[in-house]
Amino acid sequence: MKPAMIPGMTEDARRALERSGFSRRGFLKASGALIVGFSIADRYGDAQGPQGPGGAGGPSPGSPPIIQLDSWIAIAADGSVTGYSGKEELGQGISTAQTQLVAEELSVPFNRVKLIYCDTAMTPDQAYTSGSQSHPANFNHANLAQAGATAREALVKMASQQLGVPVDKLTAADGVISAKGDPTKKVTYGQLVGGKKFNLTLDPKAKRKPPSEWTVLGTPARRPDIPEIVTGQFEFVHNVRVPGMLHGRVVRPPTAGATVMSVDESSVEGMPGLVKVVVKKNFVGIVAEKPWQALQAADKLKVTWTSGSGLMNRAEFYDQLRNVKPTRDILLVDSKDVEQKLSQAAAVVKATYLHPYQAHGSMGSSCAVADVQGDKATIWSPTQGVWYQRSTAAMVLGIKPDNVRVIFRRGSGCYGLNAADTVTYDAALLSQAVGKPVRVQLTRKDELTSENYGNPFLMDERAGLDAQGNIIAWDHEAWSPTLGNRPGPGTPGNVITGSLVGFQPEALTPRSPAPEPRGFNNNSNGIPSYSAALFDGVPKGAGLVRSSRVLVHNIPSPFFTGPLRSPARFQNTFAHESFMDELASHAKADPVEYRLRHLSNERVIDVLKAAAKAANWDARPSPRSGVQKAGLATGRGVACVAYEGDNGYTGIVTEVEVDQDSGKIAVRRVYVAIDAGPISNPDGLKNQAEGGALQGMSRALLEEVTWDDQKVTSIDWRTYHTLPLGFAIPKVECVLLNRPDEEATGAGETAITVIAAAIGNAVFDATGARLRQIPFTPERVKAALSARA
Amino acid sequence: MSAITLKVNGRTHTVDVDPATPLLYVLSDDLELRGPKFGCGLGQCGACTVILKGVAVRSCITPVKAAAGSEITTLEGLGTPEKPHPIQQAFIDEQAAQCGFCVNGVILTAKAFLDKHPKASEDEIQQALSGVLCRCFTHVRMYQAIQKYTKGVA
Numbered sequence: 001m002k003p004a005m006i007p008g009m010t011e012d013a014r015r016a017l018e019r020s021g022f023s024r025r026g027f028l029k030a031s032g033a034l035i036v037g038f039s040i041a042d043r044y045g046d047a048q049g050p051q052g053p054g055g056a057g058g059p060s061p062g063s064p065p066i067i068q069l070d071s072w073i074a075i076a077a078d079g080s081v082t083g084y085s086g087k088e089e090l091g092q093g094i095s096t097a098q099t100q101l102v103a104e105e106l107s108v109p110f111n112r113v114k115l116i117y118c119d120t121a122m123t124p125d126q127a128y129t130s131g132s133q134s135h136p137a138n139f140n141h142a143n144l145a146q147a148g149a150t151a152r153e154a155l156v157k158m159a160s161q162q163l164g165v166p167v168d169k170l171t172a173a174d175g176v177i178s179a180k181g182d183p184t185k186k187v188t189y190g191q192l193v194g195g196k197k198f199n200l201t202l203d204p205k206a207k208r209k210p211p212s213e214w215t216v217l218g219t220p221a222r223r224p225d226i227p228e229i230v231t232g233q234f235e236f237v238h239n240v241r242v243p244g245m246l247h248g249r250v251v252r253p254p255t256a257g258a259t260v261m262s263v264d265e266s267s268v269e270g271m272p273g274l275v276k277v278v279v280k281k282n283f284v285g286i287v288a289e290k291p292w293q294a295l296q297a298a299d300k301l302k303v304t305w306t307s308g309s310g311l312m313n314r315a316e317f318y319d320q321l322r323n324v325k326p327t328r329d330i331l332l333v334d335s336k337d338v339e340q341k342l343s344q345a346a347a348v349v350k351a352t353y354l355h356p357y358q359a360h361g362s363m364g365s366s367c368a369v370a371d372v373q374g375d376k377a378t379i380w381s382p383t384q385g386v387w388y389q390r391s392t393a394a395m396v397l398g399i400k401p402d403n404v405r406v407i408f409r410r411g412s413g414c415y416g417l418n419a420a421d422t423v424t425y426d427a428a429l430l431s432q433a434v435g436k437p438v439r440v441q442l443t444r445k446d447e448l449t450s451e452n453y454g455n456p457f458l459m460d461e462r463a464g465l466d467a468q469g470n471i472i473a474w475d476h477e478a479w480s481p482t483l484g485n486r487p488g489p490g491t492p493g494n495v496i497t498g499s500l501v502g503f504q505p506e507a508l509t510p511r512s513p514a515p516e517p518r519g520f521n522n523n524s525n526g527i528p529s530y531s532a533a534l535f536d537g538v539p540k541g542a543g544l545v546r547s548s549r550v551l552v553h554n555i556p557s558p559f560f561t562g563p564l565r566s567p568a569r570f571q572n573t574f575a576h577e578s579f580m581d582e583l584a585s586h587a588k589a590d591p592v593e594y595r596l597r598h599l600s601n602e603r604v605i606d607v608l609k610a611a612a613k614a615a616n617w618d619a620r621p622s623p624r625s626g627v628q629k630a631g632l633a634t635g636r637g638v639a640c641v642a643y644e645g646d647n648g649y650t651g652i653v654t655e656v657e658v659d660q661d662s663g664k665i666a667v668r669r670v671y672v673a674i675d676a677g678p679i680s681n682p683d684g685l686k687n688q689a690e691g692g693a694l695q696g697m698s699r700a701l702l703e704e705v706t707w708d709d710q711k712v713t714s715i716d717w718r719t720y721h722t723l724p725l726g727f728a729i730p731k732v733e734c735v736l737l738n739r740p741d742e743e744a745t746g747a748g749e750t751a752i753t754v755i756a757a758a759i760g761n762a763v764f765d766a767t768g769a770r771l772r773q774i775p776f777t778p779e780r781v782k783a784a785l786s787a788r789a
Numbered sequence: 790m791s792a793i794t795l796k797v798n799g800r801t802h803t804v805d806v807d808p809a810t811p812l813l814y815v816l817s818d819d820l821e822l823r824g825p826k827f828g829c830g831l832g833q834c835g836a837c838t839v840i841l842k843g844v845a846v847r848s849c850i851t852p853v854k855a856a857a858g859s860e861i862t863t864l865e866g867l868g869t870p871e872k873p874h875p876i877q878q879a880f881i882d883e884q885a886a887q888c889g890f891c892v893n894g895v896i897l898t899a900k901a902f903l904d905k906h907p908k909a910s911e912d913e914i915q916q917a918l919s920g921v922l923c924r925c926f927t928h929v930r931m932y933q934a935i936q937k938y939t940k941g942v943a
Contacts, residue, residue: 090888091887093887222881225886226881226889227870227873227877227881228870229892230864230873230886230889231864231868231877232824232893233823233870234889235823236823236889236890239823247818290806291814292806292810292811293807362924363836363890363923363925364827364828364836365829410888411890413887413890444829444833687930690927690928690929690930691925694928716831717831717922718833722924724920724921725923725928725931726916726917726918726919728915729929
């Protein structure tokens with residue numbers, strides 16, 4: 001299905017809606033109920049892809065209707081409650097929080113709720129589980145939360161009729177509704193509706209339980225999956241076993257752009273367990289009885305490939321980006337007076353920041369199981385979007401979407417678009433070729449070379465300061481290569497397997513100059529938190545700098561790219577928060593005080609202050625006085641962000657130790673303050689903050705995709721570097737700011753967004769050397785140290 | 790193909806496989822165990838760890854014939870959700886997981902090391918885990934859980 005064929009809204013219409021001033025969350029608020037968000041056509045604007053349900057066009061055909069209560073909640077005869085959700089558990093703890101939500105709204109204990117999520121035969125289409133969208137989508141006044149409230153009110157009304165007691169004289173607890181003051185008058189949920197449908201639509205007026213009355217939400221409920229995980233009982237997608245299941249392996253092009261010239265099937269003839277060699281255009285795979293047999297045959301299969309397209313020199317990669325044509329230009333804000341203000345400034349500060357391609361690098365290589373029988377398919381997949389996987393797998397297989405069932409099974413943590421979708425197509429294609437169920441797990445090399453990498457960025461920052469060092473203008477111009485994305489409606493070619501069988505990735509339509517921005521949209525955090533971002537004279541940003549321009553050039557990428565945890569937000573915030581530190585230093589101001597001087601948004605201000613307070617922040621300009629140019633140096637750095645402009649707030653302080661002789665950075669302490677609205681599960685939020693901070697640290701210090709003139713060379717854990725479990729981990733202290741009166745916001749991508757800049761800023765504080773290129777490898781640290789004045 | 794006898798979690802199994810097959814494939818595909826997992830197939834991440842003759846080994850690079858006849862313990866062999874081993878209980882208490890894929894390697898590597906070095910220092914434990922990965926970076930809790938367990942065994 002092409003985007004234009006989605007009922008209700010074309011891609012252009014989506015873009016127009018975005019331009020007309022709706023942020024994703026703004027649109028949610030404005031539409032009042034059921035649309036969670038929508039696709040932002042420009043990938044820079046939203047590298048997460050459509051947020052559904054079903055993107056802008058409503059849920060996919062075949063989805064349980066999102067307006068119907070029965071799509072979300074069922075009550076069995078024994079009174080147990082089942083919640084159905086389109087937001088899945090990836091390890092981020094959202095299934096536990098959703099279980100708490102349903103239990104809370106229905107006044108039943110946590111353990112009486114079963115949550116079923118992401119199965120196209122059963123659960124509503126809520127597009128992807130991504131981009132810190134599950135908490136805002138399902139915990140505000142729509143979807144699962146509103147279903148819970150609607151169900152509770154409906155049950156109370158039924159009880160009122162049955163017991164002859166007015167609604168306001170009834171109380172619900174533990175799945176029993178009873179008359180206040182006369183507990184003998186009571187009826188259970190099971191007696192009222194058990195096993196039957198509600199046949200009601202979601203009531204937008206049904207009252208959510210206020211946080212002040214919460215007994216299940218807001219508590220650190222334990223994850224029910226952990227006992228199974230730690231005892232080896234939990235079923236990951238890797239453990240799905242289907243009767244008669246065979247095992248597949250894929251043979252990917254050995255160099256970038258290589259295509260199949262010939263496949264010599266005789267090279268594997270007679271190998272033990274071999275079932276079939278499968279070739280479809282440039283897709284090559286093996287099916288065998290056992291995985292080891294499939295691997296050996298795949299290794300031995302003789303495929304002759306064309307030499308490929310060649311790759312640009314990695315040493316000159318960033319230098320070339322400014323000259324790549326064509327570009328798709330996006331203007332996020334333009335006050336039209338930036339050049340004029342810069343020309344009047346007492347000082348103009350400039351810096352360029354670089355961020356590489358980074359891999360999701362899932363711990364377990366991606367895996368899927370498919371059972372394609374004739375024109376029907378059942379697929380077990382770790383995809384983040386079962387409904388898009390369903391429609392695009394149908395395209396890959398050439399069958400009807402109605403005949404495909406996609407069942408989510410947890411994979412290894414994905415952190416965005418790892419190889420989950422592509423391996424699902426692999427399994428589907430191989431199963432179709434043999435007419436039997438096939439399980440495919442990628443090799444480590446295939447995982448690291450054929451996933452959709454997080455986008456690289458080159459970011460130019462310029463700011464004008466007045467005589468007091470205050471910012472009077474801020475200009476940001478970025479270049480970001482992009483190819484493919486999440487498979488959305490009609491785009492199986494967004495990932496490698498789809499492309500190998502002949503589908504095109506979504507087009508990067510050239511456009512320059514960029515059209516005027518029609519409204520505030522900071523989903524990418526391209527606009528610095530310090531910009532007032534005026535639209536029609538109204539400040540929409542989190543800051544006070546009235547003069548600003550943010551211009552982005554999307555350019556073609558030689559490698560597939562896609563959302564990696566905090567896509568674009570991580571990169572832009574690294575640049576903005578490092579640059580803010582450079583400006584504070586230029587103004588000889590304390591970095592916290594200098595930030596506060598330019599912020600207007602209370603929630604960012606509060607998280608910044610909370611992190612500084614937790615760290616017992618030593619207020620003074622950076623670098624620290626008396627920096628020695630050799631030996632160990634210590635320093636502290638700060639950063640903060642209004643994530644996506646209004647979808648979570650975080651402030652962070654790091655304390656680092658720099659070995660100036662080796663160039664090694666050790667992060668000793670991390671203090672992170674988070675505001676995600678009303679806290680649904682404090683322990684889950686803390687787990688996300690701790691993990692996000694350390695994952696961001698690994699990305700900041702080590703992670704980088706590498707290549708030679710033909711192919712990717714970061715192919716395993718020796719060549720793609722990550723912090724192992726055994727390193728001197730910093731002490732991490734989390735401050736959770738509860739905001740019971742605000743909307744629920746995103747949480748999982750907040751801490752990770754700020755830590756790279758906070759580390760770089762701490763290194764500057766310690767040594768006076770500024771790090772402007774991720775990752776901060778010892779060589780780059782030493783180069784920066786050598787470049788010090 | 791040849792018949793190989795394996796002693797896994799106290800039970801004896803005979804499998805007919807290529808003796809060069811990595812032990813991991815036999816455990817997860819022939820015996821359908823869910824504890825040991827394929828992470829990299831290169832012995833670089835720890836997801837496939839099992840305890841063989843008291844030592845944590847990487848089953849993805851251990852040929853099945855090398856394990857024949859020896860006692861093998863997988864994550865399932867330590868305890869159950871109803872009756873977890875103390876180190877598993879410590880991970881539950883500390884909620885020390887996100888996606889959970891790495892937990893097998895973390896628990897078995899730590900346990901095998903602590904069995905031999907019950908009084909190990911934090912630095913020594915860290916060193917023992919230097920070749921284990923967790924890409925969700927649940928490190929803080931995992932160390933808390935291991936410390937908690939250590940206090941019980943030391």
